[in-house]
Amino acid sequence: MKKQINLWVIALLLLITTLSHANQLPALQHASALTTPPQDISRYYVSEKLDGVRGYWNGYSLQTRQGHQIQTPKNYTQGWPPIALDGELWLGRNQFDFTSGCIRSSAIKPCWQNIRFYLFDLPEHGGEFSERVNAMRQLCRQLQHTTIRCVKQFKVANQQALISAFNQVIEQQGEGLMLHLESAKYQAKRVDHLLKLKPFDTETAMVVEHLPGNGKFQGMLGALKVQDASGKIFKIGSGFSNDERRSPPPIGSQIIYKYFGKTSRDMPRFASFIKVIESEK
The missing domain is CATH 2.40.50.140 (Nucleic acid-binding proteins)
Structure with missing residues (x-):
């Protein structure tokens, strides 16, 4: 009888913990708009800005930026690591409406088969972004058979090369570019060391x-x-x-x-x- 009561207590504590985290806003870092290109562009990693649905993996469940749990297909997150991941659920360029509709539907749809989680940061890593990039690359090599992919992070030599990369993405119906200062730590707020470059x-x-x-x-x-x-x-x-x-x-x-x-x-x-x-x- 005592053992049975203890099991009920444990179950109740787990339920309380789950409810206390429900709809709690994830502590995410947010980019600022790029108004003036950085003087030393070589200190920044550049990546494509994906027009998907932002996702936060807290180590055991996938959430939207508003803290709502995302209902994924069975086994979609199988093999994901028990650490915080910040990324984008993405199907492809110019597919936001379709991707968003698929993810936000109360029913699991076949469209999930082609959606991948594109990892672009490790919120709890603690290191500079250059260190986090190396950690993400290593992680993605280990998780290549899962639904996780790494957003490609690269460097450009000068502003002319940045504009060229930007134009190429826009011509292919991409949304724009992200610039991330290599020495920056992850901060759960809008920051000036993470910049978004878009036509608007x-x-x-x-x-x-x-x-x-x-x-x-x-x-x-x-x-x-x-x-x-x-x-x-x-x-x-x-x-x-x-x-x-x-x-x-x-x-x-x-x-x-x-x-x-x-x-x-x-x-x-x-x-x-x-x-x-x-x-x-």
Whole structure:
């Protein structure tokens, strides 16, 4: 009887531990937009910016950046190491909508067969990025028969070579490049030593109000009033199809918008709607 009670206590503790970690935001590092190329580009590792779904492996389960557990097919994470991994669930260039829909579905779909986890950092390694790159390469050699792949990290000699690599990725429908300072430690916040180079930048915002349209948009959406993560409120009036103007993103929903730099008041310049972020199931 005592042994049976002890088993119930252990089971209860495991359940409490699981619930306490549910939907807890992973401590992730976030990149800043590249506005001015670094003077010494040779100190940076360069990689392609993958347009997939970010995934965080905490050693025993795979989570989204919002802390929601990702339901993977049976054996998908078989052989994965019991350490923290930061990466991207990716199917290929220009496949974000399909990849996102597959991953966020409540049912396991056949599309998972071609999705791989592309590792780009080791959050708990403790070393500089150059050391983490070597550790990741070694890890990927050991895990070559699993669903884990390593994002290719390379160096360029100068800014001209960087622009050439960037143009090549864009021509092949890639999203852009990432630049990571070789001496940087992993920090769970937005940092200046990890930079993203894109034709335009993107961010997320929450819809707070629908503003009515005029003229040809009479009776439809004119613009969205949105609030970004820093609390700034602004309008987005372009990028919508007529169908989206007739049935705009619900108030409270999250959207992705693009913009071209910031104004002197630190507001997004030429903000334009891209898509609604589907709620996770």
